Amino acid sequence: MNDQTVGMTRKMKNEMFYGFENTFESLDNLKQAMIDYIHYHNNFRNTVKGKGLTPLQIRNQALSLS
Secondary structure, eight states, rough: HHHHHHHHHHHHHHHHHHTOOOOOSSOOOOHHHHHHHHHHHHHHHOTTTTTTOOHHHHHHHHHHHO
16 A cells, blocks of 8 residues: 555544444445545545645646646
């Protein structure tokens, strides 16, 4: 895993799992919550390092430069 993946995984666990372990009724509920979080993180969450851009916007900018 690279540093960005590790950081995103740590952030996801801190924000949606720790303290909420008993709120997921099944593994399917947990899996769907993780899918929803990743979608939110990649498409809507602005990043400080990305100067207010989402990860998807940063990726698209990088691809347009190449």
